[in-house]
Structure formats: structure tokens, C-alpha cells
Amino acid sequence: MQAIQQRITILGLWVWFIAALFFLYEFFLRTFVGSIAHQVIADLHLTIEQFTLIGSAYYFAYAAMQMPVGVLADKFGVKLNMIVATLACAAATFLFAHSTGFASAVLGRVLMGLGSSFAFVCLLVIASNWFPRQYFAFFAGASQFIGTMGPVLAGGPLITWLVDTHTNWRIALSGIALFGLVLSILSLLFVKDKPKGAKKRLLFLSKTEPILFRLKHLFKTPQTWVVALYSATNYVSIAAIAAVWGTDFLQAKGLPQQSAAYMISIAWIAYAIGCPGFGFLSDLSRRRKPYFILCALLGLMSTLLIIYAPIHAMWQYEALFFMLGLAATGQNLGFAAIAEHNAPDVKASALGLNNGVIVLLGAILPLLIGAVITHVSHGGNADHLSVLDFQYGLAFLPLMYVIALVLSLFFFKETYCRPQNEMLILGGENSSPRGH
Known part of the structure; x- marks a missing residue:
């Protein structure tokens, strides 16, 4: 049996918003390095090839983790995964901010990719668990909207802030690392895997x-x-x-x-x-x-x-x-x-x-x-x-x-916006399964 939410709640919106902020944070971490390329290359004495590898390290770590992330989310739930992942992102950002050369910078980017890999999957699972399924695509899209603000902020606004305030990129990233710590605390205090009292959905494959x-x-x-x-x-x-x-x-x-x-x-x-x-x-x-x-x-x-x-x-x-x-x-x-x-x-x-x-x-x-x-x-x-x-x-x-x-x-x-391999049993309602 699996819980299914029948209505949108304030708590559900709050849990989803925390996860959406994590996705924005992840998207920022994914793209910021291109905006400060000249500063990073100069400070770390990198070649163009080394800088390219630093950029790619994030993506390959991120991609490699997607199946393990799904398994971990299925097994342990999104709350624990978000707490650990946001802490990992914060630590990785701090490490990158204080990197002294190519090796430490690559390590920081790999850890960023590993931690960031949890953001979008956990966000989608929360949207699926906390909102009626007919709104899943809308909330997935709204999540993308919020997440896209990450690369927007990592571009012009980041550079404008660094130039106008004469802030060193290392100091800026150290502050950005603190935001990951805040997200971890919010996840600990407020994120829940699924709503209480949700109705149950019976699967054809009901056996564990x-x-x-x-x-x-x-x-x-x-x-x-x-x-x-x-x-x-x-x-x-x-x-x-x-x-x-x-x-x-x-x-x-x-x-x-x-x-x-x-x-x-x-x-x-x-x-x-x-x-x-x-x-x-x-x-x-x-x-x-x-x-x-x-x-x-x-x-x-x-x-x-x-x-x-x-x-x-x-x-x-x-x-x-x-x-x-x-x-x-x-x-x-x-x-x-x-x-x-x-x-x-x-x-x-x-x-x-x-x-x-x-x-x-x-x-x-x-x-x-x-x-x-x-x-x-x-x-x-x-x-x-x-x-x-x-x-x-x-x-x-x-x-x-x-x-x-x-x-x-x-x-x-075509799915007609409904699951293709399950039937519904609704207490007090018509319980005949729909075909697919």
C-alpha cells in the first residue's frame, strides 16, 4: 500500500518549497563556475584543459549518482537524503572556495555533483507524494521555474555583486556554502516524506x-x-x-x-x-x-x-x-x-x-x-x-x-496523466479498477 494525497495543503507547499530551494541551490552550484572562470583560472594557476575538467567533474558525478539516488530515496525517504545532501553541498562549496590547486578544486566539484544529484529527484518525489497526481506535471514545472533562477543568479547578478562590492570569489562562495547549511536545518525541521492520513493506493504488485x-x-x-x-x-x-x-x-x-x-x-x-x-x-x-x-x-x-x-x-x-x-x-x-x-x-x-x-x-x-x-x-x-x-x-x-x-x-x-500499472481502492467510493 502507498499513501496518496488528495488535496494541496499549506504544509505540503512548505515542504515542496524547501526542496525547490535546494534545487535552485543545486542549479546555482552547477553553473556558477563559468561566471568566475577568469578568477578561478588565475587564482588556481589552471590551464584551459584543467578548468574544463573541473567543470565536467560536476556533471559526471551528478549523472553517475542518479540511479543510486533513486534507490536511496525509495529505501530511506527524502528527508534523510536531503539532510545529508545539503550538508554535502555546503561542505563541497566551502572546499572549493578554499581550494589551492587543481586536485582540491576537482574534489570540491565532484562532491558538489554528488550532493546536488539528490535535489531534483527528491523534489519530484515530494511533489508526487504531497500533491494530487493530476497536478504533478504543474508542480514539476513550477519546480523547474524556481530551479532556473539558479543559473540566472549565477550569471549577471553574481558578477555584478562581486564587482560592485569588490568581494573576492572565495569569500562569496564561503557565504554561499552557509546557505546549504541553512537548507540542511530546514530539511531536518520541516521536511516529511509523505503526509499523514493520506488515502491508500493498492498496487497490482502489492507483494514486497x-x-x-x-x-x-x-x-x-x-x-x-x-x-x-x-x-x-x-x-x-x-x-x-x-x-x-x-x-x-x-x-x-x-x-x-x-x-x-x-x-x-x-x-x-x-x-x-x-x-x-x-x-x-x-x-x-x-x-x-x-x-x-x-x-x-x-x-x-x-x-x-x-x-x-x-x-x-x-x-x-x-x-x-x-x-x-x-x-x-x-x-x-x-x-x-x-x-x-x-x-x-x-x-x-x-x-x-x-x-x-x-x-x-x-x-x-x-x-x-x-x-x-x-x-x-x-x-x-x-x-x-x-x-x-x-x-x-x-x-x-x-x-x-x-x-x-x-x-x-x-x-x-499515452498515459492520460494516470499510473499505468495500478488500481485504486477508495474507501467509501466506487472501487472498481480502471483499465489502461
Whole structure:
């Protein structure tokens, strides 16, 4: 039997908000290092290759932990995991702030990735446990909105604060580490795994099975992989073009650096708006598949035009990057769909698998793009890359959306926004199971 919440409560909103703050904190830790690259490279006497490894260390640690995080969340609940994870993030940030060279900086980033890997999965489990399931996609989207404020704060606001207050980056990160400690205390005092007195849901697989048996069932469910691959191929373009290559590419096309950075911000803002917006519409219509298809089409059109079209007007860039941000929100619906396609006792593991595939592709594809760009430019200097060099490398992006479109059209099975492998027994109500 599993608890199921039938209404939204103030306590549920508070528990969810604490978890959402942890996700914002994690997203900040994921992206801040790029904003202070020059200071970190100078202070730690790093080469460009060493700095790149420091940045990548977070992502690979984060991706590697997604399945273990799901298992730990299923086994021990989100409260204990959030307490330990927020403490780990605080300690890792403090370690990075006081790193003396490459080795200690890499260790700090690895520990950041390990601790941060719990944030989104725990947040989604809380949303699933504390809110009626018909609102899951909306709260997952609202979580994405709050989380997206992390990279926003890690960009211009962080640099503006450091410059205006003449604050050293080490001191700033030490203060940011304290926020992780505050989150740990809030988790200890207020976070609960699930609400009291929630009604019970009877599963077809009601027998308690070993965790390895349940994971085997998760891996053998075809829709698990369909949704995970869709989510990853849908999201990876914003990770590659907005977080890595976008600014340099737009500057090669003739945009000033400030205007190029503005376009990237538009993509993230659209993503922040689209996650709760599309989540709400999907929940309202009780359909996932049409929005999967729509997001894939938006992504395919926007990436093709951004990369290859001769664009001259700023409003055209603004519209296309807004479209790109909206397209990436399809991965948010993927979290709802993968939860609906798997049993509740492996829900956290399924969410972790989905998040891990997303992050892993987001870490690998930019490296492949960079390798292609380096090859076609014959190892040219980053300041002298041509538009054509970027177009060869960024050709991966529309290809990813073609894969997402094929998956959504021909392989994804509609869930109608309800679990696909359980029946409901409602005390005092009609108890006949629904078909699927």
C-alpha cells in the first residue's frame, strides 16, 4: 500500500518549497563556475584543459549518482537524503572556495555533483507524494521555474555583486556554502516524506519485492527508455547552445557579447515559463503525447533556423531563442510520464534514471560538438572560429530533435496523466479498477 494525497495543503507547499530551494541551490552550484572562470583560472594557476575538467567533474558525478539516488530515496525517504545532501553541498562549496590547486578544486566539484544529484529527484518525489497526481506535471514545472533562477543568479547578478562590492570569489562562495547549511536545518525541521492520513493506493504488485527485482522490472519496461531518451534528446540543445556554445556562436554571427548573452537569457526565461505552463496544460487536457510532439517540433524548427538561417533582425533571434526555451520544457513532462509508466515503489529510481540520462547526454554532447568544431577548424583558436565551423558542430542539435520527434510520434504510449500499472481502492467510493 502507498499513501496518496488528495488535496494541496499549506504544509505540503512548505515542504515542496524547501526542496525547490535546494534545487535552485543545486542549479546555482552547477553553473556558477563559468561566471568566475577568469578568477578561478588565475587564482588556481589552471590551464584551459584543467578548468574544463573541473567543470565536467560536476556533471559526471551528478549523472553517475542518479540511479543510486533513486534507490536511496525509495529505501530511506527524502528527508534523510536531503539532510545529508545539503550538508554535502555546503561542505563541497566551502572546499572549493578554499581550494589551492587543481586536485582540491576537482574534489570540491565532484562532491558538489554528488550532493546536488539528490535535489531534483527528491523534489519530484515530494511533489508526487504531497500533491494530487493530476497536478504533478504543474508542480514539476513550477519546480523547474524556481530551479532556473539558479543559473540566472549565477550569471549577471553574481558578477555584478562581486564587482560592485569588490568581494573576492572565495569569500562569496564561503557565504554561499552557509546557505546549504541553512537548507540542511530546514530539511531536518520541516521536511516529511509523505503526509499523514493520506488515502491508500493498492498496487497490482502489492507483494514486497527485493530492490534488485524492482530495478530489473524498471529497466525491462520499454517506456522507461522511450521517455528517458525523449527527455534527454529534447533538453540537450538548451544545455549545449544556451549553456556552452551559444554565446560564442552568436558572436561569430556578428552579435555583440552583451546581445548574445541576452539571447541565452531569453531561452532560460522561456524555459522557466514553459515548464509550469506546458505542465498545467498537459494536466488540464490529460494528455502527454501532443505536448511531446509539439516540443520536438518547436525544437527542430528553432535549432535549424538559429544555426543555418541568415538572420539579421534582433527580434527574430529573440523569437527563436524563446521558441528553443519552450521546446526544452518537453523534458519536464518526461518526468511526469516516466512516473506514470512505472510502479510507485520504483518511482524515485525511475525519476533518477530519467534525470541521469538527461544530464549524461548534456555532458557528452557538448564535448562531441567541441571535438567536431576543433576538427573542422584544424584546431583553430577559439577567437577565430567561423560560423561554418560552428554549423558543422551544432548539426547534432536538430538531429537530437529529429530523434525526439520520432520517439514521441511512434514509440511513446499515452498515459492520460494516470499510473499505468495500478488500481485504486477508495474507501467509501466506487472501487472498481480502471483499465489502461
